[in-house]
Amino acid sequence: MDQLYREAIIDHYKHPRHYGCLEAPDYKAHDLNPFCGDELTIEVKVDEDEIIRSVAFNGKGCAISLASASMLMEEILHESLDEVKTWTREDILDMLGIEIGPVRMKCALLSLKVLKKGVYGLDQLEEEELD
Amino acid sequence: MTRNLNGRAVAAAGETLDWAAVRSQFPIMERKVQGGVQLVYLDNAASSQKPAAVLEAMARYYRTSHANVHRGVHTLSEEATALYEDARQNAGRLINAPSSRECVYVRNTTEGINLVAGSWGRANLGPGDTVVTTVMEHHSNIVPWQILQADRGFDLRYVPVTPEGNLDRDVFGSLMAEEPKLVCFTHVSNVLGTVNPVAELTAEAHAAGALVLVDGAQGVPHLPVDVQALGVDFYVYSGHKMCGPTGIGLLWARRELLQAMPPWMGGGEMIREVTLEGSRWNELPYKFEAGTPAIAEAVGLGAAAEYLMDLGMDNVASHSAYLTNYAYNQLVEIEGVHILGPGPEDRLGLVSFHVDEVHPHDLSAILDLDGVAIRAGHHCAQPLHRSLDLIASARASFYLYNTESEIDRLAAGIERARRIF
Numbered sequence: 299m300d301q302l303y304r305e306a307i308i309d310h311y312k313h314p315r316h317y318g319c320l321e322a323p324d325y326k327a328h329d330l331n332p333f334c335g336d337e338l339t340i341e342v343k344v345d346e347d348e349i350i351r352s353v354a355f356n357g358k359g360c361a362i363s364l365a366s367a368s369m370l371m372e373e374i375l376h377e378s379l380d381e382v383k384t385w386t387r388e389d390i391l392d393m394l395g396i397e398i399g400p401v402r403m404k405c406a407l408l409s410l411k412v413l414k415k416g417v418y419g420l421d422q423l424e425e426e427e428l429d
Numbered sequence: 430m431t432r433n434l435n436g437r438a439v440a441a442a443g444e445t446l447d448w449a450a451v452r453s454q455f456p457i458m459e460r461k462v463q464g465g466v467q468l469v470y471l472d473n474a475a476s477s478q479k480p481a482a483v484l485e486a487m488a489r490y491y492r493t494s495h496a497n498v499h500r501g502v503h504t505l506s507e508e509a510t511a512l513y514e515d516a517r518q519n520a521g522r523l524i525n526a527p528s529s530r531e532c533v534y535v536r537n538t539t540e541g542i543n544l545v546a547g548s549w550g551r552a553n554l555g556p557g558d559t560v561v562t563t564v565m566e567h568h569s570n571i572v573p574w575q576i577l578q579a580d581r582g583f584d585l586r587y588v589p590v591t592p593e594g595n596l597d598r599d600v601f602g603s604l605m606a607e608e609p610k611l612v613c614f615t616h617v618s619n620v621l622g623t624v625n626p627v628a629e630l631t632a633e634a635h636a637a638g639a640l641v642l643v644d645g646a647q648g649v650p651h652l653p654v655d656v657q658a659l660g661v662d663f664y665v666y667s668g669h670k671m672c673g674p675t676g677i678g679l680l681w682a683r684r685e686l687l688q689a690m691p692p693w694m695g696g697g698e699m700i701r702e703v704t705l706e707g708s709r710w711n712e713l714p715y716k717f718e719a720g721t722p723a724i725a726e727a728v729g730l731g732a733a734a735e736y737l738m739d740l741g742m743d744n745v746a747s748h749s750a751y752l753t754n755y756a757y758n759q760l761v762e763i764e765g766v767h768i769l770g771p772g773p774e775d776r777l778g779l780v781s782f783h784v785d786e787v788h789p790h791d792l793s794a795i796l797d798l799d800g801v802a803i804r805a806g807h808h809c810a811q812p813l814h815r816s817l818d819l820i821a822s823a824r825a826s827f828y829l830y831n832t833e834s835e836i837d838r839l840a841a842g843i844e845r846a847r848r849i850f
Binding site: 302303308311312333334335336337358359360361362402405 | 786788789790791794795798805806807811814820821849850
Protein backbone atom coordinates (compact mmCIF):
# COMPACT_ATOMS: atom_id res chain seq x y z
CA MET A 299 0.00 0.00 0.00
CA ASP A 300 2.70 2.46 1.05
CA GLN A 301 4.61 1.28 -1.98
CA LEU A 302 1.90 1.83 -4.57
CA TYR A 303 0.21 4.85 -3.06
CA ARG A 304 3.08 6.76 -1.51
CA GLU A 305 2.24 10.26 -0.36
CA ALA A 306 3.63 12.03 -3.41
CA ILE A 307 1.38 10.03 -5.73
CA ILE A 308 -1.72 10.89 -3.74
CA ASP A 309 -0.62 14.51 -3.49
CA HIS A 310 -0.15 14.89 -7.25
CA TYR A 311 -3.47 13.10 -7.83
CA LYS A 312 -5.37 15.36 -5.47
CA HIS A 313 -3.52 18.53 -6.36
CA PRO A 314 -2.42 18.10 -9.96
CA ARG A 315 0.22 20.60 -11.15
CA HIS A 316 -0.33 22.39 -14.44
CA TYR A 317 -3.86 21.07 -14.79
CA GLY A 318 -5.89 22.85 -17.46
CA CYS A 319 -5.42 24.15 -20.99
CA LEU A 320 -3.03 26.52 -22.76
CA GLU A 321 -3.92 29.21 -25.23
CA ALA A 322 -2.54 28.40 -28.66
CA PRO A 323 -0.27 25.50 -27.67
CA ASP A 324 2.51 24.56 -30.10
CA TYR A 325 2.05 20.89 -29.43
CA LYS A 326 -1.07 19.12 -28.30
CA ALA A 327 -2.02 15.48 -28.10
CA HIS A 328 -4.81 13.40 -26.68
CA ASP A 329 -5.05 9.68 -26.09
CA LEU A 330 -7.01 7.05 -24.24
CA ASN A 331 -6.14 4.04 -22.21
CA PRO A 332 -8.74 1.64 -23.62
CA PHE A 333 -8.13 -0.81 -20.79
CA CYS A 334 -9.74 1.46 -18.21
CA GLY A 335 -11.16 4.38 -20.15
CA ASP A 336 -8.64 6.91 -18.82
CA GLU A 337 -8.11 9.86 -21.11
CA LEU A 338 -5.43 12.50 -21.18
CA THR A 339 -4.59 15.66 -23.12
CA ILE A 340 -1.19 17.34 -22.91
CA GLU A 341 -0.38 20.80 -24.30
CA VAL A 342 3.06 22.36 -24.66
CA LYS A 343 4.37 25.78 -25.68
CA VAL A 344 7.99 26.25 -26.69
CA ASP A 345 10.17 29.29 -27.35
CA GLU A 346 12.27 29.90 -30.48
CA ASP A 347 14.99 27.60 -29.12
CA GLU A 348 12.46 24.81 -28.65
CA ILE A 349 12.67 25.07 -24.90
CA ILE A 350 9.40 24.18 -23.20
CA ARG A 351 8.04 27.35 -21.60
CA SER A 352 4.57 26.29 -20.55
CA VAL A 353 2.76 23.01 -20.10
CA ALA A 354 -0.74 21.86 -19.24
CA PHE A 355 -2.62 18.61 -19.02
CA ASN A 356 -6.20 17.63 -18.46
CA GLY A 357 -8.28 14.50 -18.47
CA LYS A 358 -9.70 11.78 -16.32
CA GLY A 359 -7.93 8.84 -14.83
CA CYS A 360 -6.70 6.87 -11.87
CA ALA A 361 -4.16 8.14 -9.33
CA ILE A 362 -1.28 6.48 -11.15
CA SER A 363 -2.05 7.95 -14.57
CA LEU A 364 -2.87 11.45 -13.30
CA ALA A 365 0.05 11.61 -10.86
CA SER A 366 2.31 10.45 -13.67
CA ALA A 367 1.04 13.29 -15.89
CA SER A 368 1.31 15.88 -13.14
CA MET A 369 4.87 14.88 -12.24
CA LEU A 370 5.89 14.74 -15.89
CA MET A 371 4.69 18.32 -16.42
CA GLU A 372 7.01 19.50 -13.65
CA GLU A 373 9.89 17.49 -15.06
CA ILE A 374 9.70 18.76 -18.63
CA LEU A 375 9.06 22.43 -17.94
CA HIS A 376 12.11 24.45 -19.03
CA GLU A 377 13.59 21.40 -20.77
CA SER A 378 14.28 21.28 -24.48
CA LEU A 379 12.15 19.26 -26.85
CA ASP A 380 15.23 17.18 -27.65
CA GLU A 381 15.46 16.35 -23.98
CA VAL A 382 11.81 15.26 -23.93
CA LYS A 383 12.39 12.93 -26.83
CA THR A 384 14.93 10.97 -24.80
CA TRP A 385 12.46 10.11 -22.01
CA THR A 386 11.84 6.37 -21.63
CA ARG A 387 9.57 4.19 -19.56
CA GLU A 388 12.43 3.78 -17.08
CA ASP A 389 12.49 7.52 -16.52
CA ILE A 390 8.76 7.50 -15.79
CA LEU A 391 9.11 4.62 -13.35
CA ASP A 392 12.01 6.38 -11.61
CA MET A 393 9.94 9.54 -11.43
CA LEU A 394 6.97 7.71 -9.89
CA GLY A 395 9.24 5.86 -7.50
CA ILE A 396 6.88 2.92 -7.07
CA GLU A 397 6.63 -0.65 -8.28
CA ILE A 398 4.27 -0.90 -11.22
CA GLY A 399 2.89 -4.26 -12.30
CA PRO A 400 2.15 -5.15 -15.92
CA VAL A 401 -1.54 -4.26 -15.67
CA ARG A 402 -0.99 -0.75 -14.33
CA MET A 403 1.93 -0.06 -16.67
CA LYS A 404 -0.43 1.41 -19.26
CA CYS A 405 -1.75 3.82 -16.61
CA ALA A 406 1.76 4.89 -15.62
CA LEU A 407 2.92 5.38 -19.20
CA LEU A 408 -0.15 7.12 -20.65
CA SER A 409 1.36 10.55 -19.92
CA LEU A 410 4.60 9.80 -21.76
CA LYS A 411 2.68 8.23 -24.61
CA VAL A 412 0.56 11.35 -25.05
CA LEU A 413 3.52 13.69 -24.67
CA LYS A 414 5.58 11.87 -27.28
CA LYS A 415 2.59 11.66 -29.59
CA GLY A 416 2.37 15.44 -29.36
CA VAL A 417 6.06 16.10 -29.79
CA TYR A 418 6.82 13.42 -32.39
CA GLY A 419 3.40 13.23 -33.96
CA LEU A 420 4.01 9.51 -34.29
CA ASP A 421 1.98 6.73 -32.78
CA GLN A 422 3.69 3.55 -33.89
CA LEU A 423 7.00 4.49 -32.34
CA GLU A 424 5.32 4.83 -28.97
CA GLU A 425 3.60 1.48 -29.13
CA GLU A 426 6.91 -0.32 -29.67
CA GLU A 427 8.82 1.71 -27.19
CA LEU A 428 6.29 1.71 -24.41
CA ASP A 429 5.13 -1.91 -24.51
CA MET B 430 -25.96 -32.21 3.62
CA THR B 431 -25.18 -35.48 1.95
CA ARG B 432 -22.81 -36.35 -0.83
CA ASN B 433 -23.46 -38.50 -3.83
CA LEU B 434 -20.92 -40.92 -5.22
CA ASN B 435 -19.01 -38.21 -7.02
CA GLY B 436 -18.50 -36.29 -3.83
CA ARG B 437 -20.84 -33.53 -4.92
CA ALA B 438 -22.83 -31.67 -2.34
CA VAL B 439 -26.48 -32.52 -2.86
CA ALA B 440 -29.55 -31.15 -1.22
CA ALA B 441 -31.81 -33.49 0.68
CA ALA B 442 -35.49 -32.60 0.99
CA GLY B 443 -36.05 -29.60 3.20
CA GLU B 444 -32.32 -29.01 3.64
CA THR B 445 -30.47 -26.10 2.12
CA LEU B 446 -27.13 -26.77 0.53
CA ASP B 447 -23.99 -26.88 2.60
CA TRP B 448 -22.25 -24.00 0.88
CA ALA B 449 -19.03 -24.50 2.82
CA ALA B 450 -18.86 -27.97 1.30
CA VAL B 451 -19.52 -26.48 -2.13
CA ARG B 452 -16.68 -24.04 -1.59
CA SER B 453 -14.32 -26.84 -0.65
CA GLN B 454 -14.86 -28.36 -4.10
CA PHE B 455 -13.04 -25.41 -5.69
CA PRO B 456 -9.29 -26.02 -5.25
CA ILE B 457 -8.34 -22.40 -6.02
CA MET B 458 -10.20 -21.25 -2.91
CA GLU B 459 -7.13 -22.45 -0.96
CA ARG B 460 -5.03 -19.87 -2.76
CA LYS B 461 -3.08 -17.30 -0.75
CA VAL B 462 -2.02 -14.06 -2.40
CA GLN B 463 0.01 -10.97 -1.47
CA GLY B 464 2.40 -12.90 0.75
CA GLY B 465 -0.10 -14.96 2.67
CA VAL B 466 -3.60 -13.47 2.70
CA GLN B 467 -6.52 -15.66 1.77
CA LEU B 468 -7.79 -14.93 -1.74
CA VAL B 469 -11.24 -13.32 -1.91
CA TYR B 470 -12.38 -13.82 -5.49
CA LEU B 471 -15.16 -11.39 -6.39
CA ASP B 472 -14.59 -11.16 -10.14
CA ASN B 473 -16.97 -13.92 -11.12
CA ALA B 474 -18.88 -11.95 -13.74
CA ALA B 475 -15.59 -11.83 -15.68
CA SER B 476 -14.87 -15.51 -15.16
CA SER B 477 -15.80 -18.03 -12.50
CA GLN B 478 -13.51 -20.52 -10.80
CA LYS B 479 -13.71 -24.26 -11.49
CA PRO B 480 -14.77 -27.15 -9.25
CA ALA B 481 -12.60 -30.26 -9.05
CA ALA B 482 -15.29 -32.19 -10.95
CA VAL B 483 -14.69 -30.04 -14.05
CA LEU B 484 -10.89 -30.10 -13.77
CA GLU B 485 -10.93 -33.86 -13.30
CA ALA B 486 -13.31 -34.48 -16.20
CA MET B 487 -10.99 -32.59 -18.53
CA ALA B 488 -7.82 -34.25 -17.20
CA ARG B 489 -9.45 -37.69 -17.36
CA TYR B 490 -10.46 -37.09 -20.95
CA TYR B 491 -6.89 -36.22 -21.95
CA ARG B 492 -5.37 -39.02 -19.88
CA THR B 493 -7.60 -41.80 -21.09
CA SER B 494 -9.77 -40.98 -24.09
CA HIS B 495 -8.35 -38.26 -26.29
CA ALA B 496 -8.68 -38.62 -30.05
CA ASN B 497 -10.39 -36.59 -32.74
CA VAL B 498 -14.17 -36.74 -32.76
CA HIS B 499 -16.53 -37.94 -35.50
CA ARG B 500 -13.58 -39.24 -37.48
CA GLY B 501 -11.83 -42.44 -36.66
CA VAL B 502 -13.35 -45.87 -36.27
CA HIS B 503 -11.32 -46.85 -33.28
CA THR B 504 -11.88 -47.08 -29.55
CA LEU B 505 -10.52 -43.72 -28.50
CA SER B 506 -12.26 -41.78 -31.25
CA GLU B 507 -15.53 -43.42 -30.29
CA GLU B 508 -14.98 -42.63 -26.61
CA ALA B 509 -14.03 -39.04 -27.37
CA THR B 510 -17.09 -38.65 -29.59
CA ALA B 511 -19.36 -40.07 -26.90
CA LEU B 512 -17.92 -37.74 -24.25
CA TYR B 513 -18.17 -34.76 -26.59
CA GLU B 514 -21.81 -35.52 -27.40
CA ASP B 515 -22.79 -36.37 -23.81
CA ALA B 516 -21.40 -32.98 -22.85
CA ARG B 517 -23.59 -31.33 -25.49
CA GLN B 518 -26.62 -33.06 -23.97
CA ASN B 519 -25.76 -31.70 -20.52
CA ALA B 520 -25.00 -28.20 -21.78
CA GLY B 521 -28.35 -28.19 -23.59
CA ARG B 522 -30.25 -29.72 -20.65
CA LEU B 523 -29.00 -26.88 -18.43
CA ILE B 524 -31.11 -24.43 -20.49
CA ASN B 525 -33.84 -26.99 -21.26
CA ALA B 526 -33.06 -27.08 -24.96
CA PRO B 527 -35.56 -29.43 -26.61
CA SER B 528 -32.84 -31.20 -28.57
CA SER B 529 -29.06 -31.29 -28.51
CA ARG B 530 -29.19 -31.04 -32.32
CA GLU B 531 -30.13 -27.42 -31.76
CA CYS B 532 -27.08 -26.84 -29.55
CA VAL B 533 -24.04 -25.53 -31.38
CA TYR B 534 -20.70 -25.41 -29.61
CA VAL B 535 -19.07 -22.01 -29.90
CA ARG B 536 -16.00 -20.51 -28.22
CA ASN B 537 -18.02 -18.18 -26.01
CA THR B 538 -21.06 -15.91 -26.02
CA THR B 539 -19.28 -13.43 -28.26
CA GLU B 540 -18.66 -16.06 -30.91
CA GLY B 541 -22.25 -17.29 -30.67
CA ILE B 542 -23.61 -13.80 -31.36
CA ASN B 543 -21.13 -13.32 -34.20
CA LEU B 544 -22.30 -16.64 -35.63
CA VAL B 545 -25.92 -15.48 -35.64
CA ALA B 546 -24.92 -12.12 -37.13
CA GLY B 547 -22.67 -13.68 -39.77
CA SER B 548 -25.05 -16.45 -40.76
CA TRP B 549 -28.65 -15.52 -40.04
CA GLY B 550 -27.99 -11.79 -40.22
CA ARG B 551 -26.11 -11.87 -43.49
CA ALA B 552 -28.85 -13.96 -45.06
CA ASN B 553 -31.80 -12.01 -43.70
CA LEU B 554 -30.91 -8.35 -43.11
CA GLY B 555 -30.68 -5.56 -45.63
CA PRO B 556 -31.72 -1.98 -46.34
CA GLY B 557 -35.08 -1.13 -44.80
CA ASP B 558 -34.72 -3.72 -42.03
CA THR B 559 -34.30 -2.88 -38.37
CA VAL B 560 -32.35 -4.59 -35.60
CA VAL B 561 -32.96 -3.52 -32.02
CA THR B 562 -30.38 -3.94 -29.28
CA THR B 563 -29.91 -2.03 -26.02
CA VAL B 564 -27.59 0.43 -24.31
CA MET B 565 -27.29 -2.12 -21.48
CA GLU B 566 -25.43 -4.61 -23.66
CA HIS B 567 -21.91 -5.91 -23.39
CA HIS B 568 -19.91 -4.91 -26.48
CA SER B 569 -20.42 -8.46 -27.75
CA ASN B 570 -24.10 -7.72 -28.39
CA ILE B 571 -23.44 -4.35 -30.04
CA VAL B 572 -20.29 -4.56 -32.15
CA PRO B 573 -21.24 -7.64 -34.25
CA TRP B 574 -24.41 -5.80 -35.28
CA GLN B 575 -22.50 -2.61 -36.06
CA ILE B 576 -20.06 -4.56 -38.24
CA LEU B 577 -22.91 -6.27 -40.07
CA GLN B 578 -24.81 -3.00 -40.39
CA ALA B 579 -21.86 -1.40 -42.20
CA ASP B 580 -22.03 -4.24 -44.70
CA ARG B 581 -25.79 -4.76 -45.05
CA GLY B 582 -27.18 -1.29 -44.49
CA PHE B 583 -30.04 -1.97 -42.07
CA ASP B 584 -31.14 0.29 -39.21
CA LEU B 585 -29.66 -0.42 -35.79
CA ARG B 586 -31.66 0.98 -32.89
CA TYR B 587 -30.91 1.02 -29.18
CA VAL B 588 -33.26 0.71 -26.21
CA PRO B 589 -32.04 3.14 -23.52
CA VAL B 590 -31.69 2.38 -19.83
CA THR B 591 -33.83 4.21 -17.26
CA PRO B 592 -32.21 6.02 -14.31
CA GLU B 593 -33.25 3.05 -12.15
CA GLY B 594 -31.16 0.75 -14.34
CA ASN B 595 -33.92 -1.03 -16.26
CA LEU B 596 -34.58 -1.19 -19.97
CA ASP B 597 -36.88 1.64 -21.00
CA ARG B 598 -40.07 -0.28 -21.77
CA ASP B 599 -41.78 2.71 -23.41
CA VAL B 600 -39.01 3.08 -25.95
CA PHE B 601 -38.86 -0.68 -26.34
CA GLY B 602 -42.57 -0.63 -27.16
CA SER B 603 -42.25 2.21 -29.66
CA LEU B 604 -39.32 0.47 -31.38
CA MET B 605 -41.49 -2.64 -31.78
CA ALA B 606 -43.87 -0.48 -33.80
CA GLU B 607 -41.09 -0.24 -36.39
CA GLU B 608 -41.42 -4.01 -36.88
CA PRO B 609 -37.79 -4.99 -36.35
CA LYS B 610 -36.57 -8.29 -37.74
CA LEU B 611 -34.44 -9.06 -34.71
CA VAL B 612 -34.40 -7.91 -31.09
CA CYS B 613 -31.27 -8.59 -29.01
CA PHE B 614 -30.85 -8.10 -25.30
CA THR B 615 -29.01 -9.50 -22.33
CA HIS B 616 -30.63 -11.78 -19.77
CA VAL B 617 -28.71 -10.18 -16.89
CA SER B 618 -26.68 -6.97 -17.21
CA ASN B 619 -22.96 -7.49 -16.60
CA VAL B 620 -22.69 -3.98 -15.11
CA LEU B 621 -26.01 -3.22 -13.44
CA GLY B 622 -26.96 -6.75 -12.47
CA THR B 623 -30.45 -6.03 -13.79
CA VAL B 624 -32.45 -9.19 -14.52
CA ASN B 625 -34.43 -8.45 -17.66
CA PRO B 626 -37.98 -9.79 -18.04
CA VAL B 627 -37.00 -12.04 -20.93
CA ALA B 628 -40.36 -13.76 -21.44
CA GLU B 629 -42.30 -10.46 -21.46
CA LEU B 630 -39.88 -8.72 -23.80
CA THR B 631 -39.85 -11.76 -26.06
CA ALA B 632 -43.65 -11.87 -26.26
CA GLU B 633 -43.68 -8.18 -27.17
CA ALA B 634 -41.01 -8.67 -29.84
CA HIS B 635 -42.76 -11.71 -31.27
CA ALA B 636 -46.02 -9.80 -31.48
CA ALA B 637 -44.16 -7.29 -33.64
CA GLY B 638 -42.88 -10.10 -35.86
CA ALA B 639 -39.27 -10.04 -34.63
CA LEU B 640 -36.96 -12.88 -33.67
CA VAL B 641 -35.28 -12.64 -30.27
CA LEU B 642 -31.65 -13.25 -29.36
CA VAL B 643 -30.68 -13.34 -25.69
CA ASP B 644 -27.14 -12.99 -24.33
CA GLY B 645 -27.13 -15.50 -21.49
CA ALA B 646 -23.53 -14.98 -20.37
CA GLN B 647 -24.57 -13.62 -16.95
CA GLY B 648 -27.92 -15.41 -16.80
CA VAL B 649 -26.91 -19.06 -17.07
CA PRO B 650 -24.44 -18.99 -14.14
CA HIS B 651 -27.08 -17.74 -11.70
CA LEU B 652 -30.58 -18.56 -12.92
CA PRO B 653 -32.58 -21.59 -13.92
CA VAL B 654 -32.94 -20.99 -17.67
CA ASP B 655 -35.64 -22.62 -19.78
CA VAL B 656 -35.37 -21.49 -23.38
CA GLN B 657 -38.72 -23.08 -24.20
CA ALA B 658 -40.56 -21.31 -21.41
CA LEU B 659 -38.84 -18.03 -22.23
CA GLY B 660 -39.92 -18.45 -25.84
CA VAL B 661 -36.71 -16.99 -27.29
CA ASP B 662 -35.28 -17.85 -30.70
CA PHE B 663 -31.53 -17.68 -30.01
CA TYR B 664 -29.88 -18.08 -26.61
CA VAL B 665 -26.10 -17.99 -26.10
CA TYR B 666 -23.88 -18.59 -23.09
CA SER B 667 -20.22 -19.05 -22.18
CA GLY B 668 -18.76 -21.96 -20.26
CA HIS B 669 -16.15 -20.12 -18.28
CA LYS B 670 -18.60 -17.99 -16.29
CA MET B 671 -20.56 -21.05 -15.08
CA CYS B 672 -17.76 -23.25 -13.67
CA GLY B 673 -16.64 -24.50 -17.08
CA PRO B 674 -13.41 -23.89 -18.96
CA THR B 675 -12.59 -21.00 -21.27
CA GLY B 676 -12.86 -21.48 -25.03
CA ILE B 677 -16.27 -23.15 -25.05
CA GLY B 678 -19.87 -22.00 -24.96
CA LEU B 679 -23.22 -22.87 -26.43
CA LEU B 680 -25.55 -21.34 -28.98
CA TRP B 681 -29.06 -22.71 -28.86
CA ALA B 682 -31.49 -21.77 -31.64
CA ARG B 683 -34.80 -23.11 -32.85
CA ARG B 684 -34.25 -25.94 -35.29
CA GLU B 685 -36.01 -24.39 -38.29
CA LEU B 686 -33.81 -21.30 -37.93
CA LEU B 687 -30.62 -23.34 -37.79
CA GLN B 688 -31.77 -25.44 -40.73
CA ALA B 689 -32.37 -22.39 -42.89
CA MET B 690 -29.16 -20.62 -41.85
CA PRO B 691 -26.12 -20.90 -44.13
CA PRO B 692 -22.84 -22.14 -42.63
CA TRP B 693 -20.68 -19.55 -40.97
CA MET B 694 -17.28 -21.14 -41.40
CA GLY B 695 -16.24 -23.68 -44.00
CA GLY B 696 -13.96 -26.64 -43.51
CA GLY B 697 -13.89 -30.17 -42.19
CA GLU B 698 -16.69 -31.62 -40.10
CA MET B 699 -19.32 -29.18 -41.38
CA ILE B 700 -19.75 -30.86 -44.77
CA ARG B 701 -21.71 -33.83 -46.04
CA GLU B 702 -20.11 -33.98 -49.44
CA VAL B 703 -17.39 -31.94 -51.08
CA THR B 704 -16.77 -31.89 -54.81
CA LEU B 705 -14.71 -29.47 -56.80
CA GLU B 706 -17.95 -27.98 -58.10
CA GLY B 707 -19.38 -27.31 -54.63
CA SER B 708 -20.33 -28.82 -51.30
CA ARG B 709 -23.33 -29.94 -49.33
CA TRP B 710 -23.62 -29.20 -45.65
CA ASN B 711 -23.64 -31.59 -42.75
CA GLU B 712 -26.68 -32.03 -40.55
CA LEU B 713 -27.30 -29.96 -37.44
CA PRO B 714 -25.45 -28.93 -35.39
CA TYR B 715 -22.27 -29.96 -37.26
CA LYS B 716 -23.01 -27.57 -40.12
CA PHE B 717 -21.81 -24.83 -37.74
CA GLU B 718 -18.82 -26.66 -36.28
CA ALA B 719 -16.08 -26.49 -38.88
CA GLY B 720 -12.70 -27.91 -37.93
CA THR B 721 -11.56 -29.97 -34.97
CA PRO B 722 -13.49 -28.58 -32.04
CA ALA B 723 -12.42 -27.80 -28.47
CA ILE B 724 -13.13 -31.35 -27.27
CA ALA B 725 -11.67 -31.24 -23.77
CA GLU B 726 -13.32 -27.87 -23.21
CA ALA B 727 -16.66 -29.30 -24.34
CA VAL B 728 -16.20 -32.16 -21.87
CA GLY B 729 -15.49 -29.55 -19.20
CA LEU B 730 -18.59 -27.57 -20.17
CA GLY B 731 -20.71 -30.69 -19.87
CA ALA B 732 -19.21 -31.46 -16.45
CA ALA B 733 -19.90 -27.89 -15.32
CA ALA B 734 -23.53 -28.12 -16.48
CA GLU B 735 -23.92 -31.42 -14.66
CA TYR B 736 -22.32 -29.96 -11.55
CA LEU B 737 -24.74 -27.02 -11.52
CA MET B 738 -27.75 -29.22 -12.21
CA ASP B 739 -26.72 -31.48 -9.31
CA LEU B 740 -26.58 -28.45 -7.03
CA GLY B 741 -29.92 -27.34 -8.44
CA MET B 742 -30.17 -24.04 -10.27
CA ASP B 743 -32.91 -22.92 -7.89
CA ASN B 744 -30.46 -23.34 -5.01
CA VAL B 745 -27.74 -21.55 -6.96
CA ALA B 746 -30.10 -18.67 -7.75
CA SER B 747 -31.19 -18.24 -4.15
CA HIS B 748 -27.58 -18.32 -2.93
CA SER B 749 -26.60 -15.70 -5.53
CA ALA B 750 -29.57 -13.57 -4.53
CA TYR B 751 -28.60 -13.88 -0.88
CA LEU B 752 -24.99 -12.82 -1.49
CA THR B 753 -26.04 -9.99 -3.83
CA ASN B 754 -28.49 -8.68 -1.28
CA TYR B 755 -25.93 -8.92 1.52
CA ALA B 756 -23.31 -7.06 -0.52
CA TYR B 757 -25.74 -4.40 -1.65
CA ASN B 758 -26.76 -3.69 1.93
CA GLN B 759 -23.15 -3.60 3.13
CA LEU B 760 -21.96 -1.26 0.38
CA VAL B 761 -24.94 1.08 0.43
CA GLU B 762 -24.04 1.94 4.03
CA ILE B 763 -20.53 3.14 3.17
CA GLU B 764 -20.28 6.89 2.81
CA GLY B 765 -19.14 7.99 -0.63
CA VAL B 766 -20.13 4.72 -2.31
CA HIS B 767 -22.62 5.01 -5.17
CA ILE B 768 -24.17 1.79 -6.44
CA LEU B 769 -25.17 1.54 -10.10
CA GLY B 770 -28.42 -0.05 -11.14
CA PRO B 771 -31.55 -1.34 -9.45
CA GLY B 772 -32.20 -2.35 -5.86
CA PRO B 773 -31.22 -5.77 -4.58
CA GLU B 774 -34.56 -7.37 -5.44
CA ASP B 775 -34.21 -6.62 -9.17
CA ARG B 776 -30.58 -7.62 -9.62
CA LEU B 777 -28.51 -10.75 -9.47
CA GLY B 778 -24.91 -11.73 -8.98
CA LEU B 779 -23.10 -8.43 -8.79
CA VAL B 780 -22.85 -4.91 -7.44
CA SER B 781 -21.12 -2.21 -9.50
CA PHE B 782 -20.32 1.08 -7.87
CA HIS B 783 -18.06 4.06 -7.76
CA VAL B 784 -16.47 5.69 -4.76
CA ASP B 785 -16.04 9.45 -4.34
CA GLU B 786 -12.42 10.54 -4.86
CA VAL B 787 -11.22 7.02 -5.64
CA HIS B 788 -10.78 5.92 -9.25
CA PRO B 789 -11.98 2.31 -9.71
CA HIS B 790 -8.48 1.24 -10.74
CA ASP B 791 -6.98 2.59 -7.57
CA LEU B 792 -9.72 0.97 -5.53
CA SER B 793 -9.08 -2.35 -7.23
CA ALA B 794 -5.32 -2.04 -6.63
CA ILE B 795 -5.84 -1.27 -2.95
CA LEU B 796 -8.30 -4.14 -2.54
CA ASP B 797 -5.85 -6.43 -4.29
CA LEU B 798 -3.29 -5.70 -1.60
CA ASP B 799 -5.84 -7.20 0.82
CA GLY B 800 -6.26 -10.20 -1.47
CA VAL B 801 -9.67 -9.05 -2.71
CA ALA B 802 -10.16 -9.41 -6.47
CA ILE B 803 -12.77 -7.19 -8.11
CA ARG B 804 -13.07 -5.77 -11.61
CA ALA B 805 -12.40 -2.13 -12.42
CA GLY B 806 -13.01 -0.50 -15.76
CA HIS B 807 -15.82 -0.24 -18.26
CA HIS B 808 -16.58 -3.98 -18.21
CA CYS B 809 -16.89 -4.00 -22.01
CA ALA B 810 -19.92 -1.74 -21.74
CA GLN B 811 -18.72 1.69 -22.80
CA PRO B 812 -22.08 2.93 -24.15
CA LEU B 813 -23.73 2.07 -20.83
CA HIS B 814 -21.02 3.85 -18.83
CA ARG B 815 -21.30 6.86 -21.11
CA SER B 816 -25.07 6.93 -20.53
CA LEU B 817 -24.34 6.98 -16.78
CA ASP B 818 -21.74 9.73 -17.31
CA LEU B 819 -18.95 7.52 -15.98
CA ILE B 820 -15.73 6.38 -17.61
CA ALA B 821 -15.39 3.37 -15.38
CA SER B 822 -16.79 1.62 -12.36
CA ALA B 823 -15.79 -1.02 -9.84
CA ARG B 824 -17.65 -4.32 -9.83
CA ALA B 825 -17.85 -7.02 -7.19
CA SER B 826 -19.49 -10.18 -8.49
CA PHE B 827 -20.37 -13.31 -6.56
CA TYR B 828 -20.71 -17.01 -7.06
CA LEU B 829 -21.32 -20.34 -5.37
CA TYR B 830 -18.26 -20.30 -3.17
CA ASN B 831 -18.38 -16.73 -1.85
CA THR B 832 -19.25 -15.97 1.75
CA GLU B 833 -20.54 -13.13 3.88
CA SER B 834 -17.15 -12.70 5.52
CA GLU B 835 -15.55 -12.21 2.10
CA ILE B 836 -18.03 -9.44 1.39
CA ASP B 837 -17.14 -7.95 4.79
CA ARG B 838 -13.49 -7.89 3.67
CA LEU B 839 -14.57 -6.08 0.51
CA ALA B 840 -16.40 -3.47 2.58
CA ALA B 841 -13.41 -3.03 4.91
CA GLY B 842 -11.12 -2.58 1.91
CA ILE B 843 -13.37 0.11 0.46
CA GLU B 844 -13.27 1.95 3.79
CA ARG B 845 -9.51 1.69 3.76
CA ALA B 846 -9.29 3.11 0.23
CA ARG B 847 -11.52 6.00 1.32
CA ARG B 848 -9.08 6.80 4.13
CA ILE B 849 -6.06 6.73 1.79
CA PHE B 850 -7.66 9.19 -0.60
